[in-house]
Amino acid sequence: MSTSPVRIGVLAPLTPPGWAEAGRHLLAGLELAAAEANAAGPPLELLVRDTAADPARAAAAVDELAGLGVAALAGEYHSVVARAVATRADALAVPYLCSSAVLDALTDEPTPWVARIAPAQSRGWRLYADHLLGAGHRRVAVAAQPSVYWATGTRILRDHLARHGGTVIELDPLPPETLCDALVRHSATALLLLTGHPEPAMPIVRAVRDDPRLTGLTLGAPAGQPELPSWAALGERGAAIPFLRYLPERLTPLGVRVEHALRERLGETPSFVAFEGYDTITVLAGILRHGTEREHIAASWPHVRAEGTRGPIRFSREPGIGIWQWTWPPIQVVDRDPANPGEFRVLRVA
Template sequence: MPSTPPGAELTDKSAVRIGALVPLTQPGWVEAGQHLLAGLELAVGEINKTGGIVGRPLELVVRDTAADPQRVVAAVDELARLGVAALAGEYHSIVARAAAAKAEALGLPFLCSSAVLDALTEQPTKWVARLAPAQSHGWQIYADFLLRDGHSRIAIAAVSSVYWASGARILRDYLAPLGGTVIEFDMSSLDPTALCDELVDNRVTAILLLVGHPEPAVSIVKSIRHDRRLTEIMIGAPAGQPEFPEWVTLLGDNGAAIPFLRYMPEHLSPLGARVETALRERLAKAPSFVAFEGYDTITVLADVLRSRGVDRARTAEFWPHVAVEGTRGQIQFSRTPCTSVWQWAWAPIQVVDRDPVEADRFRILYAS
């Protein structure tokens, strides 16, 4: 479904099409998908108002991935047949990995906006680039925060997933040599009340949520917050569940003071501030960092398409030459040891939480 009308002052009405992959229905994280799409659409609209891609309008062709790897593979196949110049988007790491594999097989450039799983592709590829920091980079920063905050005996509440297992491994491998202990609890065999008993018995000072949103994350938080034995325990969510307004809606005050990773600078540039205002108007709420990732994705792709045209192979060859001002800093791509794709190294990273006094305000607890 095309989502963006042509802008003014466009001479050639043959649109340059970009396939947008976003989770817009459950079990996908719908609010994340809405923010991602808002950023993508805002950037496309602004580019079309200033002449598009060398006089041609830019058009998004949106496909709902619903957090389903099989569905995204079919969507990439369809978008390739429709003649899109490139792919953009996706929030869920497992879905992005499936999209990247299919894009590589088809020779279709893919700029991944938000997924962080290190191994987006099995082998190094020229076809895929990524804006979000690799999981190993961001989660090590989170581990540094835990140690600095005095937490060396840490529990993990996890469900079975390649993404969550990767996060748990990163934390264990990083913390163990520094004296940290990580105890993992499988939430497929524990309910939130039983988890609380385990936390007391194991004398942990922090519990990290490596689980889906809203459930079981919301139920776990409620159980811990209402257990008088656990009033001193820190709840953490490195994957960023508290970023979105829905978290406050579901948890109220219980959702505050839960540190998570956020890919934003301490102070926005004039471009970032302008885009924040526009996104807030579009969403009718504060934009998440995911919305900024969407905007930056289109900004980069527009620069590439203006430089190399709509030839897919030439687009893929241009990743190492990108130098674009994004909303959160200068964007350039390189090869990093932790990932097989072209990587922005790195987007700014903060550990933040929601202020218990004012839940709509984020407190910066640690920054890279």
């Protein structure tokens, strides 16, 4: 087998308006796993491209990387961007292992070329809806920016809550003061932040927490904004805001070792996104040891048997999901502890 490096195209949001903190953690996991995999061979070379949360920019990067001869594509955090990547990868017959994007329909039609490490949005957001119901919420407001990802999340929540007598109220997220007035008017008991980070999510949190009319209102952020390090700037105001993260109750022994290495690399506690990046390269490296041709990689998804940082990784076909899906990554509903906003509390697991 050739000893020249096998190229893998990496896509991640590394600059705004992308969630650059998530992109940095994703890249740290990808790079750590590649460095470790190179000891076993074949050597890997990561060609990194910043998507900046722009689907068109990401699609152009896929064209460029395919022309550079990458064996596969990896990464991405934002669902609308990963959908553009998956669509273009399918058209060009380039294998793509999606790390962090959760949108169920990454492609319009079933494809053999795309697989995913992250769980499907429908699975996580239904668990989140169960958490809301368990906490007694039946009038849930969402402050949602225009996006297929936020719209799909809103639909999942509405359908699940409606089965239990709940209602979803859609509100314009801006300006925050007007949003607060609407929350009072609609008598909502919870507000979910289906918005970008740090703007406008963090200003909304400040406005709601500082409005005496909304004392007792529950804030939520299923997409995981409170996981990001910059959220700590909110202090106590950023605590008790449940979000989804994809970690088990206990990491595998591999996960414990990787956590220490990622902490050193990042200089802070690694988020679940960093583990998703590491697991992505772990899977691809295992496949590449047996062949580097694109057709071989795509044909290998159903045969993957990898030990990841968060459990055994196996891919299957699931109803309504046209790609190869890890079934299933662990899911938690978590928040920052009001007594210590630097620590997390696990509220519900799947």
